Amino acid sequence: MRRTSSVTSVSWIPSEAVPGPMRLPFSLGVSHYDDPPPSELGDLQDWRDADRFRFANRLAAWIDVDDGGAITGYGHTGGGLIGSTTLRLGRSAATFAAVSYPDLRPDPEVGDGWVRFRQTVGGRTGAPMPRPVSRAPFVQLSAPTVWTTLELVLHTDGRADARMAGASPFPRHWVYDDGGALVAKSGITDFAGWSAVCFGDHSPWGDVDSPALVTAVETELERTLSATLMRGGEKPWVRTLPEGDELFRQGERGDELFLLLDGVLDVLVDGRPVAELGPGAVGGERALLEDGRRTSTLRARTPVRVAVAGAAQIDRAALAELAGGHRREERAAP
Known part of the structure; x- marks a missing residue:
């Protein structure tokens, strides 16, 4: 028998999430905040084409279980989807293709009656973002790194446990279950900390994966x-x-x-x-x-x-x- 499940994160910039001088492009309409995504997951390709999120992470997995309850096979699919950034000034507009980093998928962990899958996706916008940062070279021109790390555990009895195990401090990350329902969200968007720290090796592609503070979903x-x-x-x-x-x-x-x-x-x-x-x-x-x-x-x-x-x-x-x-x-x- 095959057991399957999935988990998806969608990341977006909520209203008023950018403080200080970096708020100016949003106030002037050069850049934009995002409307909250729907509480039911739609087609990610359609959402991306409609500029409804900044990036998404979908992890789908399966295990095969024999009549005795033993795991005979397993695997996972999915990956990241990152959108482009359009900056507008008057009647002029410029679109910057995003820089997508390689999806990180460590080998699944197999236990007694379960398999744990893990996937990290992310990248950065292609638009320049000049700013001071907290370590050498103390000034960065390219945008900071964004990411989410999803974890999915499939059990031989049919249960599935999913969670967002790590995420960049910015932007907002929403988590949808296998049925497409919104089930959790990141509790904090720390733009200042993210912009000052999350570049170079300070990401899962280097040596850091920030834990995610996850909260329940409102009604x-x-x-x-x-x-x-x-x-x-x-x-x-x-x-x-x-x-x-x-x-x-x-x-x-x-x-x-x-x-x-x-x-x-x-x-x-x-x-x-x-x-x-x-x-x-x-x-x-x-x-x-x-x-x-x-x-x-x-x-x-x-x-x-x-x-x-x-x-x-x-x-x-x-x-x-x-x-x-x-x-x-x-x-x-x-």
Whole structure:
């Protein structure tokens, strides 16, 4: 019997992810941020041709199992897909072909009743990106390296375990399962660290593969609300917090919503952690619908960026639906 499965990562640049002077080309329309990909995986070739992502990594694998449960064969396919970069200035445009690095596929690891497959793909944009860097030669003209490392374990009983084992600190990386559903995402986009460090040997093609901070996926409602907040008539205020700071404290008054753009927030009720929030999460609605007081404390586990907006930007019925899924203190174990 043949057991098969797959895992795919899609990498893109979210709104407001580029800070400081490097933001200027995005503000002027020379370069562009990406719209969030759909929550269901489409045809990667079509997505690339429509400029819907920066690069993708697809790992598909199989094992053959005999009637006694022994593994008699295995293999994997897939690889990387990286798009081009178009820069626009007025009516002029220039397209730069990406530099794709060789896919890295170590020999599969065979265990008792399982086989582990691993694949790294990536490269860099062909567009120049002059910037200071943290080590010799202290100035780089070519763009930093981007990558993801996917891992897929197939078991003889039909189970499949997939994860993103490593990734560049930038851009955002989304992970889709074998059925094409969005199941995980990278929690942090660190443009400054990526641009200063990830060149030369500082990549899986040299001697480094950064571990990926992976978070859970927000709900479909939160994805809809986040689009409303970021693309509505009134632009939200973007706030940054260092690790350890609180976005708000349980019991204090509040009349604003937030959209977590980047990083991870811990949710604490009566000082006890009950959940974590990753990019795309929308919150703060219960204070607006109930007695005006925050029902939990939100603390930054990592540096975070949040978009803060007024309740008037969201329909009250949508706020009530959102609140119905956010009673985390009622679901937490005692």
